[in-house]
Amino acid sequence: MKNTIQTIIVNRKKEVAFIMQEAEKKYLKWYQKIAYGAGDMASNTSYGLVSSFVLLYLSDTMGLNTGIIGTLMLVSKFLDGISDVIFGNLIDRTKSKLGKARPWMLYAQIGVSLCLVLLFSIPGGMSETAQYAYFFAFYTALNAIFYTANGIAYSALSALITRNKNERVQLGSIRFMFAVATNIVMGFAVTGVVDAFGGGAAGWRMVAVICGVIGLGINTISCLCVKELPEEGSAAVEDTQKPKDDKIGFVESLKLLISNKYYILIVAIYIVYYFMSNLTTGSAIYFMKHVLGNGSLLGLFSMMKMFPVIIALIFTPILVKKTGSMQKVNFWGYVISDILGIFLIIFAMQKNLPMMLLFMFLKGTFAGTMSGTLNALIAEISGYTYRTKGVHIDGMMFSCSSLGVKVGGGIGTAAVGWLLHAAGYAGKAATQTVAATNMIFSMYITIPVILGVVITILLGLMKVEKENKRIDMERAEQAD
Template sequence: MRGAEKKYLKWHQKVAYGAGDLASNTSYGLVSSFVLLYLSDTMGLNTGIIGTLMLLSKVLDGISDVIFGNLIDRTKSKLGKARPWMLYAQIGVSLCLIFLFSIPGGLSTTAQYVYFFAFYTTLNAVFYTANGIAYAALSALITRNKNERVQLGSIRFMFAVVTNIVMGFSVTMGVQAFGGGASGWRVVAIICAVIGLVVNTISCLCVKELPEEESTIQEAKSQDDKISFVQSLKLLVSNKYYVLIVGIYIVYYFMSNLTTGSAIYFMENIMGDGALLGMFSMMKMFPVIIALIFTPILVKKTRSMQKVNFWGYFISDILGIFLIYFSIQKNLSMMLLFMFLKGVFAGTLTGTLNALIAEISGYTFRTKGARIDGMMFSCSSLGVKVGGGIGTAAVGWLLEAGGYVGTAAVQTDGAISMIFNMYITLPVILGVVITVLLAFMKVEKENQKIDMKRERE
């Protein structure tokens, strides 16, 4: 068990790796939180049609996840398996982000929908997929230490949270500062694209992948290049914990993007002040930082990510009931308080997701004798894009179903009710679903049993 105690990373490398989430969230955060607002209120496009196009895009997006995961597994270069994909794919991400927020006003409405679909799909299904899977897989390739992986997960999500808080305060202000309208959105997209490219490059070059022979279990060498694509798929679906983590990812990011996409509509139409978006984003995300600080300590003390996550979400579900009540009353101070408390207890999951996937990958290696880290970590990208994409699309569909009209001065009662349920009620229900799924995530205990059995033999 000595290998489990070995330390592989210095603090500056952990921070550099975590900064990769700053890069990814300047693009993903801008798209998931604001692209629908840009399309509906600035370009005047129909939210229902946009939602449908997003769903169609996610069909292609889901297919590309396992493809890029397999390509990463088979990659051999001076930079390693994952780093080349992480480094070069960001160039495409940054370019597509700029194009996505630069829809030509002179095009016909149909052509604008086609333009949006083309760059939205290319951004997500190709470049963001390659970058995201590589970045996630990198945590299993730069260290074999379980506690270091938890630390990496905590640090990266701290960067993600801070980035999203900053964007919540600054994006709409930035759009107005740069002239508003389509030109304002284009300048903000350019700034986000440049920041993402620079930070991603630094993050990628500051860490180094371990030699291939240093596998999770120090008994054998990785056989990635000997496993066919079909065999890899069979290994994935035969791992019950992979199926479970995909489900958690999908529900988690569906919930996340549903609230993120509906937040600005909630502030403007229910709270009556769009400027509250920054405050709500901070109260929703800042407690996650607090949770992430204590997550490695709690996991080390309990020796179980599953226990920490399950009980954290269970308490968060109870707090969600109070949040619904105070939101109905429009009691701003109590809404913010219970949103903060919910974030503290539910926040541990974000810091352990990558470490859980590494454990699940280790389970495949222990039970099947094969390592498929790239494809295993495709679940993170698959969950983010499928769950997040459907969540974002659902905002468009539900707004349309509720009767929302972007150019209207006053929205109908049906639209107001729909916006409330999207931002407050549905996320609480989805939190309960995640709690149930976490109850079955016992991969750590399974791995421990296998290791103990082998030691006795």
Template sequence: YGSGDVAGNVVYAFLSSFVMIYLTDTVGLNPGIVGTLIAVSKLFDGITDIFFGSMIDKTHSKLGKARPWMLYGYIGCAITLVGIFAIPMGMSEFAKYAWFFICYSLLNAVFYTANNIAYSALTSLVTKNSAERVEMGSYRFMFAFATSLAIQSFTLLAVSALGDTAEAWRTVAIVYAIIGLIVNTLSVFSVKELPEEEFVDTTDKAEIEKDEKYGLVEAAKLLVSNKYYLMICVTYILQQIYGAMISMGTYYAAHILGDKNLFGVFSWAINIPLIIALVFTPTLVAKMHGMYKLNVGSYALATVARALVAVAGYTGSGGVKMMLLFTAIAALGQGPWQGDMNAVIASCSEYTWLTKHKRVDGTMYSCTSLGVKLGGGLGTAITGWLLAFSNYDKALAVQPESCINMLKLMYLVIPFVLDAIITFILSRMKVEEANDKIRAEMKN
């Protein structure tokens, strides 16, 4: 199961980390306009997330509910990913913007949505055991962060080795797409969903289908009525905006630290601690008898560490070494939530079942796709707007002071603020306690 996120991050990590620098420095597009196009494309996402989540809930096939969507959705992901990094250089400027917008919108609003919601929903469809769900989430994100680390470490090196041209970016995209297709297919056929009767209190197929009969409007109402779903959505969106700000490390390393290859070093400082934290997350959840205390405490640690990254970056005390140290500590604190997040979402789905008597596993996991796309898209859009506002000019070897100050704001200050907000939201995420209380009341 975990290997499926190799395929997901071949798309997401590559896109979020490098699409802006590819479009501005290779294709020559304006970062402000790119940011606006990305923001406009997000208008489709809320509808398609709920649509595909609802379709997964209503799917009955030999592969189960989620796996068909995971399998076939990725074919479109591979094609549109290559399309984004294969913009014909001979096109007019308007045509280049249009090409990017069409490919980006199809990738995010359609194909990645179908694949990612289905993949995430498997956590609740493969097992009913909360501990196993935490373990699945931990394995998933081990693969995710390992893939992100590899892509962030080697992409710029590969592009440079191939000539640092538009053709080089296209070649790298094709390689990543092929890898993603292979791994996604292997993941689909390596897991098996439980029979539908396992998740409801009846074996009557007519009764099961009755519980699944709801339209898009009712699905949206079910989600909005679940306060824990809304909390996770906001948290997911903030996490992806955080990731977009961290991806500005490509610019920060080049124009402030003076070495663009340091971005890869910082990627190691982020992803290795995350993987280490994920290894121990299932054990920590068991020892702490739940996910709540672990998530709040570890994210509070991450918030303090990100504040210290900002202090080191602005004061220069210890320079890069201190920034790397505190970056690693912050990542260590963020790891547990990444590992048990899918299990928390499964608990949110259970909350809807207990309160509304509706199975909405696929629809509930729309928060993962919505968060990744809306948060990642808005994050990338915001970075584009801020770069344009700060007068970033790819032709300048030394950027203006306004740009330097903006890069510091994006890479040092905003990630700290986002971590602080996420910590507060997690302190309110008491869904396990709510479910236990409802079950106790039902027994009485």
């Protein structure tokens, strides 16, 4: 009995020492950080095109009903949400020369690029019912299968290629810089490139081909430039009382997720955030065309909305290191952003373009820190499961990012279609009704400000870093 207790104490000391040592060690070279971050460029050439422009393509080019499209998107996204945890579990069980996540990231992008092209190639000679079915099939395949597998694997890599908290924050900042830059470029370029290729269905098809090829190339480079680490603790700690990851069944892994209150919180944050993001993204072109009367303003507004995020992400690792808390940085950033949102609504009602752009820039600067810390927060939440349950389920844990993007983003995109239809929007009409323009204003300006307050409340509850530190300190004291 005495020997058993001594063995447990020795193992615990080794485990605590190993975790602390690994948290300070640097794993990545500068070019690996850039290569990993570039993966979000690949992601946003596909998902960005779909989230920002597919509804415009379907309504104004193909003449389909926005209400029906919105419903099909919602049904697809619920199917998509189911697939997230399935692929997360598959990633956890994968063993290959490339590791757990990289094979899924590498090969799933082929399906993403192919489905993207097919989605923007709806045959004009089909009946309207067949066109809806065609859209639903490839939209679901793109999101529920290929983008899900690729996205979860890509997100999980941030926990699998480094155990250094600051490096994980850096990776999150770099990837979102690439995401923001890509979305800015697409905001300026997409409609112009469509017109350059003759406009209409042919123009959209060529844009999809270009985006698919770019995404495939960059994703491949991003995947092959990094390397996954051995599992945490495997080289330093032998604890036969802890269950092995590959022996944890799907149902048991799911129970572990649901029992982790911080996982529920991060899923809620993702859903609200991406609902807000896709609501504004999907309604942006309509806001420019029908509220401000100039569709070419989309690029300028996209830049002023996203560029400040790049500025915020530059300073995010510094702020997190100085405060020692991602939660504090994110919470107070959003508090300030919420206050600025009130002024944005006022100036938008006045159609004061310079002040709208200014306050959009300021809001983005303060709220932008969260974008760079989301992956690092998930890694902390995964670490909480490991500390409390002794099990690694990184793949399923990072499914929350894909789940939030798909469910929140899908409902947000669907809501644009529903609300446009409910307000009487007519895709091919020269002018829109007052009800339609008011609804577009609400989707792009008012509702996102309200949702920002909801995110602030959720961030106030996200205290996983503090909890992990408490557990580590208690174990260190017990080991002594």
